[in-house]
Amino acid sequence: xxxxxxxxxxxxxxxxxxxxxxxxxxxxxxxxxxxxxxxxxxxxxxxxxxxxxxxxxxxxxxxxxxxxxxxxxxxxxxxxxxxxxxxxxxxxxxxxxxxxxxxxxxxxxxxxxxxxxxxxxxx
Numbered sequence: 001x002x003x004x005x006x007x008x009x010x011x012x013x014x015x016x017x018x019x020x021x022x023x024x025x026x027x028x029x030x031x032x033x034x035x036x037x038x039x040x041x042x043x044x045x046x047x048x049x050x051x052x053x054x055x056x057x058x059x060x061x062x063x064x065x066x067x068x069x070x071x072x073x074x075x076x077x078x079x080x081x082x083x084x085x086x087x088x089x090x091x092x093x094x095x096x097x098x099x100x101x102x103x104x105x106x107x108x109x110x111x112x113x114x115x116x117x118x119x120x121x122x123x
Contacts, residue, residue, distance in 0.1 A: 002026035002112045006096050009117030012086055016121070020081040022096030022114055028053065033104050034079040036070065038119070040092035048094070049081060050104035059104050086121045093118050
């Protein structure tokens with residue numbers, strides 16, 4: 001069974017940076033992918049970014065392109081989300097997810113979810 005554990009959330013001022021980490025335990029196969037989603041207060045969870053474990057193809061929501069960077073460390077089995085130039089609208093609980101789906105922008109393409117980490121951006 002795959003388990004995911006996020007870390008790195010916190011409080012930051014607008015314009016600041018944070019790096020989220022998600023460690024993967026358990027065996028993964030083939031076209032495994034990792035994604036980040038976020039949920040702001042009172043809103044639905046939304047896609048942020050994703051990466052294919054093999055080949056490293058990346059995907060981003062338009063709202064974070066140019067500010068966020070997703071990467072992976074195969075040896076540490078960890079995915080990172082580097083978030084720069086943070087804005088108050090980036091505030092929310094960030095979840096990492098793992099799975100084998102084809103459309104990584106969709107929640108239901110993922111099989112495994114972390115517990116979430118809170119990111120708060122003050123104005």
